Amino acid sequence: AQSVAQPEDQVNVAEGNPLTVKCTYSVSGNPYLFWYVQYPNRGLQFLLKYITGDNLVKGSYGFEAEFNKSQTSFHLKKPSALVSDSALYFCAVRDPSGTYKYIFGTGTRLKVLA
Amino acid sequence: NAGVTQTPKFQVLKTGQSMTLQCAQDMNHEYMSWYRQDPGMGLRLIHYSVGAGITDQGEVPNGYNVSRSTTEDFPLRLLSAAPSQTSVYFCASSERGSYNEQFFGPGTRLTVL
Numbered sequence: 001a002q003s004v005a006q007p008e009d010q011v012n013v014a015e016g017n018p019l020t021v022k023c024t025y026s027v028s029g030n031p032y033l034f035w036y037v038q039y040p041n042r043g044l045q046f047l048l049k050y051i052t053g054d055n056l057v058k059g060s061y062g063f064e065a066e067f068n069k070s071q072t073s074f075h076l077k078k079p080s081a082l083v084s085d086s087a088l089y090f091c092a093v094r095d096p097s098g099t100y101k102y103i104f105g106t107g108t109r110l111k112v113l114a
Numbered sequence: 115n116a117g118v119t120q121t122p123k124f125q126v127l128k129t130g131q132s133m134t135l136q137c138a139q140d141m142n143h144e145y146m147s148w149y150r151q152d153p154g155m156g157l158r159l160i161h162y163s164v165g166a167g168i169t170d171q172g173e174v175p176n177g178y179n180v181s182r183s184t185t186e187d188f189p190l191r192l193l194s195a196a197p198s199q200t201s202v203y204f205c206a207s208s209e210r211g212s213y214n215e216q217f218f219g220p221g222t223r224l225t226v227l
Contacts, residue, residue: 009154032213043118043204043218044157051213090156094213100145100164101172102216106156 002027004093006105013081014113021076021108023091032094033074034102035065039087047089050074061085081112115140120205120219127195127226135190135222137205143217144210146188147172148180150201151221157204163188164210195226 003026013019025031032051036044048059055067065076074091088107095101121136139146147162159172163182177199179191188207192199202223206216 034215036216036218041221043220044206044216045218046215049213049215092157099170100147100162101159102147103159104149104157106154 002093002095002103004091004103004105006089006091006108008108009106010109010111012111012113015083016080019078019081019085019110019112021089021091021110023074023076023105025072025074025091025093027093027096029096031074031096033065033067034092034094035059035063035074035076036090036092037087038090038107044090047076081110083112083114086110086112117141118205118207118217118219120203120222122222123220125222125224127192127224129195129197129226131195133192133195135192135203135205135224137188137190137219138186139188139205139207139217140186141207141209141217142185143207144185145214145216146182146205146207147216148178148188148190149204149206150174150199151204152201160190160203192224197226200224200226 005024034049035047038044050067058064091105092102118139144165148160149157158174161180163169205219208214208216
């Protein structure tokens with residue numbers, strides 16, 4: 001069965017420091033991977049995606065993610081965290097079997113401390 | 115473009131009542147989905163549609179019905195509300211294709227007493 005794991009419920013980082021939010025996946029076939037961000041009382045917003053090609057994907061608000069096929073990971077990164085980056089982050093994988101189904105992780109709350 | 119809109123924003127129901135959560139999008143997206151978000155469980159897919167007249171079940175479909183008579187609208191019906199359906203509900207849409215990101219509505223917070 002397809003699955004996505006976000007092993008950390010919460011990540012704390014000081015403003016200005018680099019941040020990493022972890023995601024691992026388990027799918028049969030080539031994965032289509034996504035990161036979304038959710039600010040309080042809002043819907044999810046798309047950050048970036050990996051479909052094919054370069055393993056380092058750049059997205060919105062200075063975020064990037066590294067696809068690692070051997071480790072089945074797709075970690076979200078940012079070189080210098082901002083307080084305004086504090087939010088709930090979700091990793092998701094599109095079911096590669098052809099159905100329109102996305103499987104979401106349980107989310108990681110990022111807290112950037114001033 | 116308004117994007118994906120959902121109504122109502124908040125709703126309180128009593129056990130056994132029925133209601134419809136509305137979702138509309140003005141981006142001419144073929145694909146639409148309904149999710150519920152519960153603490154510690156992420157988003158779980160309830161139902162989805164790949165076009166007008168076509169719907170299918172997701173991970174947690176029991177107690178919910180959907181229909182897709184137009185491209186724009188994708189209402190979610192709770193047939194007989196139960197406290198276990200207390201959740202935040204999100205509608206999402208995307209263009210046709212395997213690799214297109216989803217656009218989410220602002221959500222409906224539902225409480226069932």
